[in-house]
Amino acid sequence: MANCNRGVSPGGVSFAPLLFAGDINVYSVARAFHEAFGIRSKVFGKYMQGPCLHSRIIDYTADPALEEPEVFVERVCSFAGQHEQDRVLLIGCGDSYVQLASAHRGSFPENVIVPSIDAALMAELTHKEQFYNLCARLGIEYPDTFVHRAGMGDAFSLPFEAPYIVKPSSGIEYWAHPFPGQKKMYKASTQEEVKSILADVYASGYSDSMIVQNFVPGDDTNMRVLTSYSDRNGRVAMMCLGHVLLEEHTPKGAGNHAVILTECDRELMERYRRLLDDLSYRGFSNFDIKYDSRDGRFKAFEINTRTGRSNYYVTASGANVAQLLVDDCIDARPLPFYCADADSLWMVVPRKVAFDYIKPEPYRRRMRELIREGRWVNPLHYAPDAGFRRSWSLLKNQLGHFVKYRKYVGKK
Numbered sequence: 001m002a003n004c005n006r007g008v009s010p011g012g013v014s015f016a017p018l019l020f021a022g023d024i025n026v027y028s029v030a031r032a033f034h035e036a037f038g039i040r041s042k043v044f045g046k047y048m049q050g051p052c053l054h055s056r057i058i059d060y061t062a063d064p065a066l067e068e069p070e071v072f073v074e075r076v077c078s079f080a081g082q083h084e085q086d087r088v089l090l091i092g093c094g095d096s097y098v099q100l101a102s103a104h105r106g107s108f109p110e111n112v113i114v115p116s117i118d119a120a121l122m123a124e125l126t127h128k129e130q131f132y133n134l135c136a137r138l139g140i141e142y143p144d145t146f147v148h149r150a151g152m153g154d155a156f157s158l159p160f161e162a163p164y165i166v167k168p169s170s171g172i173e174y175w176a177h178p179f180p181g182q183k184k185m186y187k188a189s190t191q192e193e194v195k196s197i198l199a200d201v202y203a204s205g206y207s208d209s210m211i212v213q214n215f216v217p218g219d220d221t222n223m224r225v226l227t228s229y230s231d232r233n234g235r236v237a238m239m240c241l242g243h244v245l246l247e248e249h250t251p252k253g254a255g256n257h258a259v260i261l262t263e264c265d266r267e268l269m270e271r272y273r274r275l276l277d278d279l280s281y282r283g284f285s286n287f288d289i290k291y292d293s294r295d296g297r298f299k300a301f302e303i304n305t306r307t308g309r310s311n312y313y314v315t316a317s318g319a320n321v322a323q324l325l326v327d328d329c330i331d332a333r334p335l336p337f338y339c340a341d342a343d344s345l346w347m348v349v350p351r352k353v354a355f356d357y358i359k360p361e362p363y364r365r366r367m368r369e370l371i372r373e374g375r376w377v378n379p380l381h382y383a384p385d386a387g388f389r390r391s392w393s394l395l396k397n398q399l400g401h402f403v404k405y406r407k408y409v410g411k412k
Helices: 024-037 069-082 095-103 119-126 128-138 171-175 191-203 266-278 312-316 321-330 351-357 361-372 388-408
Strands: 014-020 041-045 058-062 087-092 145-148 164-168 186-188 210-214 223-230 236-247 257-263 283-292 297-304 345-347
Touching: 014 024, 014 069, 014 095, 014 321, 024 041, 024 312, 024 321, 069 087, 069 095, 087 095, 087 321, 095 119, 095 171, 119 128, 119 297, 128 210, 128 266, 128 297, 164 171, 164 191, 186 191, 191 210, 223 257, 223 266, 223 312, 223 321, 236 266, 236 312, 236 321, 236 351, 257 312, 257 351, 257 361, 266 283, 312 321, 312 345, 345 361, 351 361, 351 388
Parallel strands: 014 041, 014 087, 041 058
Antiparallel strands: 145 210, 164 186, 164 210, 223 236, 223 283, 236 257, 257 345, 283 297
């Protein structure tokens, strides 16, 4: 196994990946770099914990102050200085990091490449209120939505029926103001309950708008995840659609994907391809979408202007995310449009948990087929990274899913 952070592209150019975050997202990207080029990725995260802990394919440094702009910029500049002869691929694998990279790209040395959109477009897309305004202009459907602002208090009436979903427009500001009972999103049965949730959120110090939506019915199997890569010319080069079969249900992890089956829906993908091309988008994007059985339409929930935490489902389906970045950003190769749709099953929970909580038999039958054929993957389980301490840590993590699903979903 290689012990350096430097790789060589197919075109003969030396490069070094520099990743930011400490979760399954960044580990999956680092795994893709290791699979494609046999190199360790340099990774900075806030804490010494999570999937990157005890990894052999990652050179990990923890810094609790990493989200401070001056600290972030210093880390990037220092690494770039140590790799003056290399092109440095700067990849944020969390919202705060990809925004910092985009906002401060003018402060980095010339050998640093930031494969993402500019800060202004990123701010518009990641702010849910502005994202839904954009969807309305470009013909992308989304759930019935009411935008609430702090100054409105409780003097409002919702124009659609319960149940309701309540979530912040700005996730970064929201998580910067923790409070007891804080959740990623909330489900409410009455308008009075919505008002109580809003009061708690604003009391924490959060000041941006809140989104209240009509709940789209259906279980986890109605969800889809669409990952795209748009090249340096602002054209979509790759798309991969995942059919979510199971999500996490913890208060702060609700909506995180747990099991994904790759599928293909060209009509749906083309709709989002037109949106990205119209924006001259650049880099990875990740959409959360849900099928609404009431009208037979797919509704957009949000866009992440980066790889999603489940991004390894894309690599497993035939489009290695690291290879895409190197081909485009390092070698400047032309990238003809490619749909990554090789049959694949992605899971971050034990197989028993998946089969216990995914009930429709057609999905269970397809899962069994893919497992028998060896076309399934847990991105955290990687043979070249199977040291004792890491394996023990992963075992505890996997066992923890039994407890979490029993607590938050119920005994099966």
